[in-house]
Amino acid sequence: AQSVTQLGSHVSVSEGALVLLRCNYSSSVPPYLFWYVQYPNQGLQLLLKYTSAATLVKGINGFEAEFKKSETSFHLTKPSAHMSDAAEYFCAVSDLQNQGGKLIFGQGTELSVKP
C-alpha cells in the first residue's frame, strides 16, 4: 500500500529564511507525488506535482521540490519565506494501484513565519 509521512507537524521560520518541509513516501510502483497548501477554512491548492519527468519540480509562489528515489523523499523548499506562506502544507501520493487517482495525504505540516 502507498503512504506518505511528513516529518514535523509544525515548522517555524523567520521571514526571509529557507523553508524546508519534509515528505517521505512508500510506494511499490513509481509514484506520482503532490504538494498542496491549505489556508485556514479553505480547500487545498496545488503547489506542484511530480509525474516522472524532471526530478526537480518548480511550483507556484517560488516553491520547488526534488524527487529522490534512493531516499524515497519529496521535500518541499523555498529559498526565502514570506509572511504569506504561513499555512498548512500537505504532501500526497496518487493511488495508482487502484487506477482511481485518489490521493493519499500525509498528516500535514503547519508553517509559521515570524517577522
Added chain:
Amino acid sequence: DTGVSQDPRHKITKRGQNVTFRCDPISEHNRLYWYRQTLGQGPEFLTYFQNEAQLEKSRLLSDRFSAERPKGSFSTLEIQRTEQGDSAMYLCASSLAGGDTEAFFGQGTRLTVV
C-alpha cells in the same frame, strides 16, 4: 468556470439528524472525490465517482454515509443519524481521468454535530 463549489459551507446539526452536502465540480471533469478532514490531520479519502459511477468507497466509511452523482454532474453526500465523531470538514475535489492529473478542491463543508 468558477472552480469546485460546495454547499453549505457550514452546518451545525443535532446528533441523530440527517445531513446532506452538495458538490458542483468543474464542468469538464469526469472524476469527483469526497474526502474528510479532521483537525490537525490530512484529508482522508471517502469515495469517488467517474462520471455517474461510484467506483470506490473507503472501507472506513460507515453505512450511514451515502453518496450519489446523478447524470455525472453534481454530487451529494448524505450522512444519516449523525454522531459527534462525524464532526469534520468534508472536502470535494474533481479532476480529469489519470493518476497524474491535478485535483481541484472546493472550500469544504464544515460539519459540527452537537
